[in-house]
Structures are given as structure tokens and as C-alpha cells.
Amino acid sequence: MTTPTDPSAGLERLLEAELTTEPVFLMARAASTGSSAANKKLAQLELKVRHYSVLALACGEERLTQRELSQFLVLDPSQIVAILDDLERRGAVERRTDPRDRRSKIIAPTAAGRKLYAQARTLVENSTAESLSPLSPAERDELSRLLKKVAF
Amino acid sequence: MTTPTDPSAGLERLLEAELTTEPVFLMARAASTGSSAANKKLAQLELKVRHYSVLALACGEERLTQRELSQFLVLDPSQIVAILDDLERRGAVERRTDPRDRRSKIIAPTAAGRKLYAQARTLVENSTAESLSPLSPAERDELSRLLKKVAF
DNA sequence: CTTAACCATTGACATTTTCAACGAATAGCG
DNA sequence: CGCTATTCGTTGAAAATGTCAATGGTTAAG
Numbered sequence: 001m002t003t004p005t006d007p008s009a010g011l012e013r014l015l016e017a018e019l020t021t022e023p024v025f026l027m028a029r030a031a032s033t034g035s036s037a038a039n040k041k042l043a044q045l046e047l048k049v050r051h052y053s054v055l056a057l058a059c060g061e062e063r064l065t066q067r068e069l070s071q072f073l074v075l076d077p078s079q080i081v082a083i084l085d086d087l088e089r090r091g092a093v094e095r096r097t098d099p100r101d102r103r104s105k106i107i108a109p110t111a112a113g114r115k116l117y118a119q120a121r122t123l124v125e126n127s128t129a130e131s132l133s134p135l136s137p138a139e140r141d142e143l144s145r146l147l148k149k150v151a152f
Numbered sequence: 153m154t155t156p157t158d159p160s161a162g163l164e165r166l167l168e169a170e171l172t173t174e175p176v177f178l179m180a181r182a183a184s185t186g187s188s189a190a191n192k193k194l195a196q197l198e199l200k201v202r203h204y205s206v207l208a209l210a211c212g213e214e215r216l217t218q219r220e221l222s223q224f225l226v227l228d229p230s231q232i233v234a235i236l237d238d239l240e241r242r243g244a245v246e247r248r249t250d251p252r253d254r255r256s257k258i259i260a261p262t263a264a265g266r267k268l269y270a271q272a273r274t275l276v277e278n279s280t281a282e283s284l285s286p287l288s289p290a291e292r293d294e295l296s297r298l299l300k301k302v303a304f
Numbered sequence: 305c306t307t308a309a310c311c312a313t314t315g316a317c318a319t320t321t322t323c324a325a326c327g328a329a330t331a332g333c334g
Numbered sequence: 335c336g337c338t339a340t341t342c343g344t345t346g347a348a349a350a351t352g353t354c355a356a357t358g359g360t361t362a363a364g
Contacts, residue, residue: 014214
């Protein structure tokens with residue numbers, strides 16, 4: 001098993017570049033490599049991170065409307081529609097008209113959806129473990145803590 | 153001056169959602185909000201983060217080829233072409249055929265380019281300060297340190 | 305009851321990503 | 335030296351993503 005060559009190999013001399021101190025850049029790069037790694041793993045379930053995120057929320061404690069999903073995930077309502085079309089076609093979630101406000105639709109997971117989420121979750125955790133492998137367990141926790149403060 | 157309403161306001165009940173513990177999700181969200189904030193500031197210079205990144209590297213110590221920019225920024229070579237077309241049209245950078253390998257082109261900043269970078273850098277720093285405002289100075293340093301370890 | 309606002313959805317459009325193919329130039333090897 | 339394979343920047347097409355206005359159905363406010 002050959003280690004996949006780092007695409008940015010041979011550029012160690014750039015580690016001192018001013019850009020390397022910019023959090024915007026670091027975040028973008030970390031997020032980009034991280035989610036593309038996760039997407040690769042999720043591909044075997046024909047999922048992408050965006051589907052995984054919606055599915056995860058659908059499988060959570062709170063029952064959410066599409067509007068709420070849209071706000072929380074910072075995605076346009078129309079994108080939520082597309083993602084839900086995929087997930088619903090696969091029988092992973094259901095749209096239920098909110099009885100208290102028939103404009104909204106509440107997203108609920110099916111049994112198959114929960115199963116799918118369980119599998120996906122494992123894959124994502126593997127991917128995360130690899131992505132964060134340069135960090136110690138304590139550092140991973142700290143990173144998550146800091147990101148959470150920034151992201152909300 | 154009214155504080156722009158947080159788009160994800162009223163969803164505090166989701167802060168305990170399982171998804172909130174996933175670094176992939178946190179990174180994506182932090183990166184997304186962070187760079188869209190930076191983009192807004194950079195708009196007054198008619199720049200985006202991607203242009204800023206290339207300009208920053210061009211203004212650094214190392215003289216880089218397009219291929220190297222592409223690898224370091226994890227962007228397709230064709231995207232580098234487009235970004236450089238913009239920057240060159242504005243007279244911020246120059247493409248110089250590498251005398252040691254006439255296939256490659258070395259990117260060099262012009263005087264105007266350095267000036268532009270200086271202005272842009274200030275804007276980005278302001279944006280970063282706002283984005284990371286929920287963190288203490290020590291936490292910001294720690295976040296940068298951790299991100300750097302992950303991103304490279 | 306009427307008007308304004310909200311939700312999910314659709315469709316159009318811009319931006320970004322991804323990929324294959326090309327000419328020019330170099331590197332490796334006989 | 336000559337031939338072949340590889341690399342570089344560039345172009346163009348296709349797919350994915352993001353952004354935005356308009357719609358029908360529904361609710362809220364007066």
C-alpha cells in the first residue's frame with residue numbers, strides 16, 4: 001500500500017509564507033481537504049457531506065422544518081429541497097406537513113434512514129480520525145471546541 | 153447601527169445536535185462564514201479571497217510557478233489561469249517565463265500589486281478579527297496553530 | 305375579510321469545480 | 335543525437351454549487 005503522494009509535497013519552503021498565518025486561508029484549506037476526504041469515504045454509500053449533514057439532523061432529537069435546516073446549515077432553501085429529494089427518493093427521510101403550520105414540512109428519518117446514518121457516521125468518523133491524525137486527542141478536542149465557538 | 157440578525161438565530165436548541173461535534177461540519181461552517189465575511193470586505197477592492205491568496209503568495213519571498221500556486225492552494229491549474237488573468241489585467245502581477253524551464257511561468261508582483269496586497273491584507277485582518285472575536289487572543293493563536301498542523 | 309408575510313418549490317443565472325485535450329517545452333533513454 | 339514520455343500553461347465543456355426572483359398554498363395581523 002503506497003502512501004498517496006501529498007499534492008503539495010515539495011513546497012515546504014512555503015510553510016513560512018505570510019499566507020500561512022491567515023486563519024481564513026487555513027480554514028479554507030483544512031475544510032477543503034477534510035470534506036473532500038469525507039466525501040470520498042461517503043461515496044461508497046452514494047452520499048456527500050451535505051446529505052450526511054441533513055441526515056444527521058433528521059436523525060437527531062429535534063424535529064426540524066426545511067427552513068430550519070436551511071438556516072442551520074447555511075444553505076439556500078432550494079438546496080435543501082434538492083438534498084431532501086435525494087434522501088427521500090432513497091427512502092431515508094420523509095417530509096411531513098407540519099400540522100401546526102401547513103406551510104412548513106417537518107423532516108423525519110425512516111428506519112432505513114437511521115441505518116444509513118449509522119453507517120455514514122462510522123465512515124465520517126474514520127475520515128475525521130485520519131484528517132486530524134497530526135493532532136493529539138487533547139488537541140482534537142480543543143480544535144473542536146474552538147471551531148464551535150467560531151461557527152456559532 | 154443595528155446588529156445584522158444572525159441567520160441561525162433561534163436554533164440554540166440545536167447546539168447539542170450530534171452534528172455539532174463533527175469537525176468536518178464545524179470546519180465547513182466556520183470556513184464558509186469566515187471567507188464570505190472576508191469576501192464582503194475585499195469586495196471594495198474588487199477582490200475575492202482566492203485572488204487575495206494568489207496575490208499574497210506572489211508578494212512573498214519565494215518566486216512560484218503557476219503549478220506551485222495550484223498545488224499549494226489546492227486549486228485546479230485552470231483556476232489559477234483565471235485568477236492570474238484577472239490580476240494581470242489589473243496590473244497587479246506579471247507572468248514571466250522561467251528561463252530555466254520555458255514551460256513554466258513565474259509569477260511576480262508589480263509595485264501596484266504590492267500596494268494592493270497591503271490594502272487587502274488590512275481588510276482581511278479586520279475581517280479575521282471580527283470572525284474570531286468570540287475567541288481570546290490566546291485561543292486565536294491556538295486555533296491557528298492547530299489548523300496549520302491539520303492543513304499541511 | 306383583506307392584506308401582508310412566510311414556507312417550500314421551481315427555474316434561471318452566476319460562480320466554482322472537475323476533467324479531457326492541446327501546443328510548446330523538457331527529460332530520459334536508446 | 336533522435337525518439338518517446340512527461341510536464342507546463344491554456345482552453346473549453348460539463349457537472350456541481352451558490353444566489354436570487356417568482357409562484358401557489360398557507361398563516362398572521364389588522
